[in-house]
Amino acid sequence: MGRPLIHRSPMPGLGLSMGITLTMLSLVVLLPIGALLLKGANYGLEGIWETVNRERVWAALFLSFRLSLLAALFNLVFGVLLAWVLVRYRFAGRRILDAAIDLPFALPTAVAGIALTALYAPNGTFGHIAASIGWKIAYTQWGIFIALVFVGLPFVARTVQPVVEEIEREVEEASATLGASRLHTLRHVILPMLAPAALTGFALALARAVGEYGSVIFIAGNIPLVTEIAPLLIIIQLEEFNYDAAAAIGIAMLLISFAMLLAINLIQIWSRRRIGHV
Amino acid sequence: MSDATLQKGTTARFRSATEESPLARRALIGVAFIGLAILVFAPLIAVFAEALADGVSAALRSLANPDALDAIRLTLTIAAISVPLNAAFGIAAAWFITKFDFRGKAFLITLIDLPFSVSPVVAGLCIVLMFGTNSLIGGWLVAQGFPIVFAMPGIILATLFVTFPFVARELIPVMIEQGRAEEEAALTLGASGWRTFWTVTLPNIRWALLYGVLLCNARAMGEFGAVSVVSGKIRGQTATMPTTIEMLYQEYLSVAAFSLAAVLALLALLTLLLKTALEIRHADQLAATHRH
Amino acid sequence: MHIEIDEISKQFGVTAALHPVSLSIPSGALVALLGPSGSGKTTLLRILGGLEFPTSGRVLFDGQDATGLTVQERRAGFVFQSYALFRHMTVFDNIAYGLNARPRASRPTKAEISRRVTKLLELIQLPEVGGRFPSQLSGGQRQRVALARALAIEPRMLLLDEPFGALDAKVRKELRQGLRDIHDETGLTTVFVTHDQEEAMELADLVVVMSMGRIEQVGKPQDIRARPATDFVRDFVTA
Numbered sequence: 007m008g009r010p011l012i013h014r015s016p017m018p019g020l021g022l023s024m025g026i027t028l029t030m031l032s033l034v035v036l037l038p039i040g041a042l043l044l045k046g047a048n049y050g051l052e053g054i055w056e057t058v059n060r061e062r063v064w065a066a067l068f069l070s071f072r073l074s075l076l077a078a079l080f081n082l083v084f085g086v087l088l089a090w091v092l093v094r095y096r097f098a099g100r101r102i103l104d105a106a107i108d109l110p111f112a113l114p115t116a117v118a119g120i121a122l123t124a125l126y127a128p129n130g131t132f133g134h135i136a137a138s139i140g141w142k143i144a145y146t147q148w149g150i151f152i153a154l155v156f157v158g159l160p161f162v163a164r165t166v167q168p169v170v171e172e173i174e175r176e177v178e179e180a181s182a183t184l185g186a187s188r189l190h191t192l193r194h195v196i197l198p199m200l201a202p203a204a205l206t207g208f209a210l211a212l213a214r215a216v217g218e219y220g221s222v223i224f225i226a227g228n229i230p231l232v233t234e235i236a237p238l239l240i241i242i243q244l245e246e247f248n249y250d251a252a253a254a255i256g257i258a259m260l261l262i263s264f265a266m267l268l269a270i271n272l273i274q275i276w277s278r279r280r281i282g283h284v
Numbered sequence: 285m286s287d288a289t290l291q292k293g294t295t296a297r298f299r300s301a302t303e304e305s306p307l308a309r310r311a312l313i314g315v316a317f318i319g320l321a322i323l324v325f326a327p328l329i330a331v332f333a334e335a336l337a338d339g340v341s342a343a344l345r346s347l348a349n350p351d352a353l354d355a356i357r358l359t360l361t362i363a364a365i366s367v368p369l370n371a372a373f374g375i376a377a378a379w380f381i382t383k384f385d386f387r388g389k390a391f392l393i394t395l396i397d398l399p400f401s402v403s404p405v406v407a408g409l410c411i412v413l414m415f416g417t418n419s420l421i422g423g424w425l426v427a428q429g430f431p432i433v434f435a436m437p438g439i440i441l442a443t444l445f446v447t448f449p450f451v452a453r454e455l456i457p458v459m460i461e462q463g464r465a466e467e468e469a470a471l472t473l474g475a476s477g478w479r480t481f482w483t484v485t486l487p488n489i490r491w492a493l494l495y496g497v498l499l500c501n502a503r504a505m506g507e508f509g510a511v512s513v514v515s516g517k518i519r520g521q522t523a524t525m526p527t528t529i530e531m532l533y534q535e536y537l538s539v540a541a542f543s544l545a546a547v548l549a550l551l552a553l554l555t556l557l558l559k560t561a562l563e564i565r566h567a568d569q570l571a572a573t574h575r576h
Numbered sequence: 577m578h579i580e581i582d583e584i585s586k587q588f589g590v591t592a593a594l595h596p597v598s599l600s601i602p603s604g605a606l607v608a609l610l611g612p613s614g615s616g617k618t619t620l621l622r623i624l625g626g627l628e629f630p631t632s633g634r635v636l637f638d639g640q641d642a643t644g645l646t647v648q649e650r651r652a653g654f655v656f657q658s659y660a661l662f663r664h665m666t667v668f669d670n671i672a673y674g675l676n677a678r679p680r681a682s683r684p685t686k687a688e689i690s691r692r693v694t695k696l697l698e699l700i701q702l703p704e705v706g707g708r709f710p711s712q713l714s715g716g717q718r719q720r721v722a723l724a725r726a727l728a729i730e731p732r733m734l735l736l737d738e739p740f741g742a743l744d745a746k747v748r749k750e751l752r753q754g755l756r757d758i759h760d761e762t763g764l765t766t767v768f769v770t771h772d773q774e775e776a777m778e779l780a781d782l783v784v785v786m787s788m789g790r791i792e793q794v795g796k797p798q799d800i801r802a803r804p805a806t807d808f809v810r811d812f813v814t815a
Contacts, residue, residue, distance in 0.1 A: 011386060011387050012384060012387075013384070013386065015384050016468065016471060017384060017464065017467060018471070018476070018477025018478075018480065019379060019383070019477050020380070020384055022376070023376040023377070023379040023380035023383075023384075024384075025376075026373060026376035026377075027376050027377040030377075030444075031395060034441060034445050034448060035399055036395070038407070038410035038414045038441075038445065039402070039410050040414075041414035042406070042409060045413050087312060087315060087316060087319075088316055088320075090312065091312050091313055095309055095312070099317070103316060103317065105556050105557075105559075105560045106320050106324045106325065106556075107320070107324075108556055108559065109552065110324070112499075112502045112506075112552035112553075112555045112556050113328070113506070113548070114506025114507070114508060114525075114545075114548045115508050116508040116526040116545070117331060117526070117545040117552075118327060120334075120529065120541060120542065120545060121331045121545070122327050124334050125326055125330050130330075131326070131330070132326070156324075164573070165573075167573075168572065168573050174658065175302050176656045176658050176660035178301065179301050179302060179654070179656070179660065180654065180656055180660035181662075181677070182302070182627075182648060183625055183626070183627070183647055183648075183650075183652060183653070183654040184673055184677060184726075184729055185674050185678060185729055186648070186673070186674070186677035187648065188301075188304060188305070198665075199663075199664060210400075213401045214400075217401075217402065217406065218403070218509075219508070219509035219512075220404075220509050220512075220526070224530075224533065237403050238405075240405050240406065240409055241512065241513065244409065249412075249416075252409055253409070253413060256405075256406045256410070259403055259406050260402065260406055263403070263406075264401075301626070301627055301646075
């Protein structure tokens with residue numbers, strides 16, 4: 007009760023910095039999201055349910071979520087490996103690999119989308135090889151998976167890297183002096199230490215993949231019920247000026263995002279409580 | 285002498301307790317190289333290979349096309365407006381969050397990070413619902429002759445939405461680490477608020493600011509999903525580089541699409557180069573997670 | 577176990593951390609490696625534990641060459657300066673770690689492990705902390721848990737790197753006696769590294785004074801005090 011909303015401070019610029027922050031936040035983020043929620047409220051829960059509860063929408067939501075989960079799992083394993091290799095080993099080309107991990111952040115998604123399609127289409131470099139064993143990648147769910155792996159690649163590696171850097175050598179040495187083999191040390195000492203950061207990165211990659219649009223639509227083929235992702239459904243509804251339906255699907259996706267944001271925060275609280283600092 | 289050689293032989297056999305066997309190490313490095321070669325380097329090379337499929341002159345000619353030039357001009361304009369706005373917001377938010385104590389700070393940070401977990405398409409949808417002709421505000425603005433959706437302001441809003449957290453989240457950790465002592469010292473020495481900011485705070489955060497601006501700019505120029513929804517993709521008017529790439533690609537103008545894509549890919553490479561240079565040279569002034 | 581250090585040297589690049597040194601540590605002794613930082617005392621301890629390998633020379637355990645043994649094969653109970661407890665494991669799991677890490681054939685049963693851990697917790701006089709995490713312990717408690725964890729593997733010797741370095745003066749005095757008691761009870765050959773001459777003199781049977789990668793003097797505390805062999809030793813022990 008006694009805690010003031012804002013503590014007195016000798017620092018200047020309270021009004022200005024607070025004003026800019028809250029105005030921009032409201033105008034750019036909060037009001038538009040509010041507009042979506044308001045639209046949903048007008049449309050009513052029943053209306054939303056009627057829109058979402060259709061085979062095509064369920065198929066798209068389920069597809070987006072399932073492939074995002076698989077891509078994030080792939081990135082979980084590969085990202086931990088990358089973080090370990092880049093921090094622990096010294097080899098020629100390390101800097102280039104390290105910088106390359108961020109390319110999916112820097113490269114526009116549409117560029118990635120058409121590049122991946124060019125590679126994995128039946129007449130592309132990789133698509134050609136795959137086609138020779140009867141494996142079709144572009145315009146199937148494999149193509150979506152690869153695009154989602156690409157956009158989620160940096161998350162796990164970048165969250166785990168600083169944690170690998172912080173592991174004290176003495177902890178690993180202690181494990182060895184107690185008779186543990188290197189493999190036992192990796193499994194029972196190092197991986198548990200990396201787990202919270204890896205899970206955070208996993209959740210970030212998942213959240214990114216569920217909402218991804220640009221890199222996916224070129225390679226997906228966009229066949230309803232088979233390779234149609236949820237964000238594309240919103241675009242289709244908007245092109246038909248069907249704002250209510252677009253808002254309903256948008257709210258469903260927003261709820262999924264919020265649930266994942268909550269999960270990320272819970273993971274962080276849990277790991278902070280459990281591990282603390284020795 | 286023979287003793288010395290014997291010792292040399294045995295030391296080679298010894299392995300530090302905190303290292304993997306050389307074989308395992310090589311295998312892991314190999315997997316990292318192959319994985320990134322397939323996932324990252326191959327698409328990058330594909331962009332340039334496809335752009336140059338009909339030779340350099342064909343690629344350059346397609347870039348000189350008026351639609352392409354309009355798209356480049358629009359994208360540069362969008363970035364030139366939205367990136368400074370974002371930087372100003374980032375500085376203000378970081379100042380507010382790190383220099384003052386108030387209730388709900390953690391919640392405010394969560395709200396600032398929110399756009400990272402919202403799909404760009406949903407972001408675009410939100411802006412259309414807020415400012416579209418069918419909405420209360422949008423209808424009124426159109427009546428005043430100031431449309432937002434399917435026009436430049438909408439694209440800027442969408443860009444601001446998706447890049448919202450970039451600068452703020454680079455500055456906040458750095459400014460927390462630096463504390464308030466230097467600013468307090470400047471104030472006790474009689475410096476005004478602005479003077480303190482320009483002469484004490486800004487020099488301390490400039491590299492982190494540049495880092496955030498770089499990432500923000502890359503995203504601003506490359507945003508596709510949100511811009512697709514709000515822009516209407518009108519050729520020569522609201523088609524940005526990424527949306528023009530899509531239109532060219534769907535018209536099977538592969539060289540033209542990939543030439544424009546190559547320009548954006550070069551920008552991405554430049555961004556990575558500058559970012560790595562910052563990480564090497566000014567690591568101590570960046571957020572701890574960027575220090576290698 | 578009797579430890580024999582035979583002409584051990586260690587180079588790190590071009591700098592010599594240890595010039596060839598020799599030392600004999602009788603079975604069951606409590607030995608202090610005493611010296612300022614950079615004297616090579618920690619390097620020597622880590623070579624005994626198998627965490628570093630000598631550039632030349634041999635280490636003999638009970639007369640057998642142990643130079644080539646890996647750290648796992650040495651079975652040296654090692655207590656680190658920072659304790660290096662596993663922060664994601666409970667105290668119980670920390671102490672049981674070495675037993676659980678054994679290959680299945682030689683691993684004790686769960687009940688046996690539990691019995692041994694309980695006994696060790698009693699030995700370090702912390703019978704109730706088994707369920708806690710390291711972050712919930714005081715500095716002195718952590719040090720004792722690290723000691724119990726090292727003892728759990730039934731080590732052939734006990735090696736401690738600045739075991740009291742991170743503790744305040746009062747706790748340090750108490751734990752000194754604790755180490756002495758555990759040494760006397762287990763009879764393990766024990767080597768600890770310290771830069772604190774008072775600590776070395778009070779606790780050890782045998783003090784090895786080191787400087788610049790060389791052994792300056794080896795002797796009982798009272799002999800070193802009474803008859804310092806070099807100027808360095810005189811300055812260091814009277815400081």
